[in-house]
Amino acid sequence: MNREQFLKQLGMVAVATCAGCGMYACSSETEPAPANADFTLDLTESANAALNNVGGSVTKNGIIVARFSTTEFVAVSVACTHQGTPVTYRNAQKDFYCSNHGSRFSTAGAVIEGPANRPLKQYNTELTGNQLRVFS
Ligand code: FES
Known part of the structure; x- marks a missing residue:
């Protein structure tokens, strides 16, 4: 050469x-957190089957929904507030974790550990039978 x-x-x-x-x-x-949300997850559908087990999670419409206990669910915006990487739910730690730079968020979306410095947006959940409603 x-x-x-x-x-x-x-x-x-x-x-x-x-x-x-x-x-x-x-x-x-x-990515911005969805300002408004109102949708229902049918827990009998295979796409939502993970939510039948404690620690399971499903992401839909920019929101990650996780089964926190046998009777409790949590829902927060999925995009990490640092640089937008999707967070995952870790049941052993009871937190949402971003694998990109290690930010951690509480089940209410509050920052536990940075570099993210803004919370994830939290949404309401309501289980009626097998129908889990997620709404703002
Ligand atoms: S994108 Fe999540 S910690 Fe950086």
Whole structure:
């Protein structure tokens, strides 16, 4: 490889690197928590089967719903308030966790550990038979 070929390849790497930066910036923007919510999860449907077990969770419409105990559910916005990565529910810790940079949130959505510094939005839940309503 001569000097000219080397510089051309270097230029392609720089362009590819910059394009990657741009894509990362777009994907890291914080998604807003849904301002209003009102939907029902049918716990007899296979898509919602995880909610039949304590510690299970389902994400729908930008909201993660988790079964906290045999009788209690919690629902919060799924997008981490740091950079928008979806959080997961951890029943052993009773928290919502963001694997991207390690933020932790309480079941009420409050920040336990940063770098996130804003809470997740909490939603109401109401179980009637096998129908779990999630609403603001
Ligand atoms: S995106 Fe969640 S901690 Fe950074």
